[in-house]
Amino acid sequence: MDDAQLAAVLKDLLNEPGLSANEGPIRERLRQVWRPLLDEITVSRLGSLHGRKRGQGREPRPSILIAAHMDSVGLMVEQVVSGFLRVRPIGWLDPRILPGQPVTVHGRREVPGLLVPAPAALLDPQQGAEQAIRFEDLWVDLGLSASEAARLVRPGDLIAFAQLPFEMGDGLLAGKALDDRAGLAALTLCLMELRLRAHSWDVMVAATSGEEENLAGARTSSFEIHPDLAVAVDATLAAGPPGQPEHKVFPLGAGITLGWGPIIHPGLFRQFEQAARRAEVPFFTEVMPGRTQTDADALQVAVEGIPTMLVSIPLRYMHTPLEVVALRDIRRAGRLLAEFCASLDEGFLQRLTLE
Amino acid sequence: MKPLIARLADAYGPSGKEDSLRQIVRSELKGLSDYISEDPLGNVHAVIKQKTRAGRKIMVSAPMDEVGLIVSHVDDHGFARFSPLGDVDLLQCPGARVRFGDGRMGVIGMADRARGSARRSWSELFIDVGASDRENHPLQVGDTAVFASPLEEAGAALIGKGLNGRIGVAILIETLRRLKRSPHEVQFVFTVQEQVGQRGARTAAFRLEPEIAISVSAIPSGDTPGAPHLAVGLGKGPAIKVRDASLLCDPRVVRWMVQRAEEARLPYQLEVSDEGATGAAEIQRSRAGVIVGSLGIPCRYLHGPAEMADLNDAENAVKLLTQLLALPVPF
């Protein structure tokens, strides 16, 4: 798949709304995309999409679970006041990026709106002009009368960013929800490659719900699927404007990252290193002293414990309507996952050690 | 329902010591369900086992415990230092009366009163039980106290301590009484240790393996002067939770609750906030997942000696819960 095709697939995925706990539209789109690539598809109680691609090994076959989260950050209507909306975040959002953002409110029908800060003249005098914008100071202007707004929108309705994705630079894509649709795209590429490669183990995939809120999707999916190995595919911070600590950000377009730290099984890390070399995928080691803030945190401590790995795609401006990724990094992630899955044999678990 | 709420609210039951509540709940539930049991942490389960083929397994929960204070040190002059058990509102403590498990009364005092009550820490508060030194002191490290204020009425409002959880308990008991028939297997669970992190809800869900769960408890209201901005208030009906700080409720459950409320012409409000947490969050994550929602009773002055809730909201919550359980689930 070349850059143009990958961009098209991704843009398609990016256009479907999928805020935490309300991932319906993206789930259905994904189901269509994945159907030809999997032997079984089911939906968990919490709305995660589960798929199984059977391996060719003898039964009972061990399984590997690859998880990427479907949900993205956004907003929810808290109150409808005189035709304007008060909002609350879903997931971790910086309110300072919100003024001026176009949004789509999913009410009784889709209503376009504009996020605006309360005019400075009306702000609390105690809060100086240098103070940053908070959620309490934001409104969504729908351009409707109070009665029209009350008819179409209710508290609890979801608000997604309306920014359309676009390509820029050398193989880069800018758009909302690339965290973690980029991961889902990588997963899809992996499944496509596995159609053409033999693999002994069952490959389970999960597009998890609720990662941005509380990892509930990953936790319950790993309990239900109960795999022998787990890999989370997510976005990580890419270097962008100056001033970010060097060891916490990675170059955009120069490779994917492999997580390392207490959450990651060291033996599994080494296997992924080798797979990356075989597949000629450039990578960086991402040292994480504690929680990774990804589905991996939930996967590792599911049931009796699952050896867990984290593969990440560098991304700029995380949790904003215009995140930026390099398409080649997504292809690299897909290739690495396929190479690793294809390399799993019957003796893998016996050989896997912590030392 | 008032006498029931009074009996529950006045009982002594800080997190971890819910014995009296267990007793009251068991006596109220006699004969109302197919079986009653307790689990290792002390949750009480009452289950209506029958269900039709299309019926679902639904867990309904409410917390039995209340916030409290646990003694950490008795000083040279007989004053007891303490730590909060649960999210006790520090501002409402100085001057409050408290009662220990054996009935002993005390008052919460604050060191250096001239400094005012802003930005105080727990180490500056103490409980005075009228003892003058450490010799033969009636208290020891680990003793727990709760606020001491009997339930009283103010118009349609109820004022008391521990309403937080106990109103939910009353709603569950009353619903169980009124529920003549249900197509579902309904698990009524009275949970422990909610105030210290929804702990009982977590283990109860693992044991019962429900498909759907509804938690019932008080939520902070936003209808007092200068209150942090919350859209729910007293007297406007039970609040159907869309989201709080700990979870996003399943939208199918929200729609289901709104539908039943509108069909039965019951007042209701929608809770969209980033404050507060209930057992529903822990239940949602249990095993392979549970579809959860929550009914909230707006409550003022939470986690203090005089919480206030509207009896009509509780009544309407009973009616709504009964409707939800008596009819099929539309998803």
Next chain:
Amino acid sequence: MPRKPPQRTRATKSPAARRKAAAPWRPPDLIDLARRLSEASGVSGDEAAVRRIVLESLQGRTDQVSVDALGNILVRCRPSGRRALRVMVAAHLDEVGLIIVAISSDGMLRFETVGGVDERYLLGKAVWVGRDHLPGVIGVKPIHLSGPAEVARAVPVDSLRIDIGAASKEAASQWVQPGDRVVFATRFEARGQLLLGKALDDRLGVASLISLVLDPPANIELLAAFTTQEEVGLRGAQVAAYALNPQAALVLDTTPANDLPLGDGSENAAYNTKLGAGPAVYLADRGTLSDRRLVSLVVEAARAEGLPFQFRQPGGGTTDAAAIHLTREGIPSVSLSVPARYLHSPRSLARREDWLNTLRLSRAALARLAPDKLR
């Protein structure tokens, strides 16, 4: 899907181990065991060296040992009778420490903390880097070059570096790489009553648990869990409890003794525990409300055996019990800790009698555990 059986450990017999196997077995000297455990490097997620010591100590003495996906060592000791209570006893293998995150062009190592390291203790300390204990220094600008305003401010971890004496990134990369763990370079000392060393939290607990496994109480089915990653969120304990599925749990840890005098001479009401006052029984911490029946059992055991004990002040902090007691349908739990000063610093201080009494008290309590105690 049929579950793969837990991985058996592979017994690698070194010449020393073979010699040991030939001689009649003697229980390890506890102080020597504490020394080896304390000096071993086992920062959360990298507990291999500590695991090795535990596995060697248990070798040949028990056949139901396994190591799980997170590196927990799980041991099942058979009881003498039927219907014995299944009791999990846990101690954590890991310690707080540092992890290298980058190597600068000048050969200095950039690091972050793992677990709740007390950052006030970092400046000017000797450390061991990596599995081979490479010596290094957490250097700091000499006071001669720092103005008074600087000296008045705490130094953020971000501006600290570990110096291993390498002149360049290439030179340093011969010896270390990002991801290597770092511990304080502290030699264990036992002088009279004083025990001084790093990672007394929780190597003292680990030593106690080894002693229990080597001579288990016959009335219960002892399920020992040497857990990993306690310091970064009780992670090992979660999965260990799920796998072992016990009916009750006892956690052996250490807890701060903040029993120093206050600067203004007023009474210290926030000491947590006191050194010399005996094993600390937990009533309530931030993560667990101890099961009251187990607390009574422990207190009864202490009184019956004439052992000192104290109640740890209710308040903050957690132990593995916080994860264990909420596993599955709920597991009645209690924690018993050795009081120690300066935990999470280069050198902690404990009293021998407190430690030995904690071990004695845990034995006495376990000996009294029976199904009827939990009704």
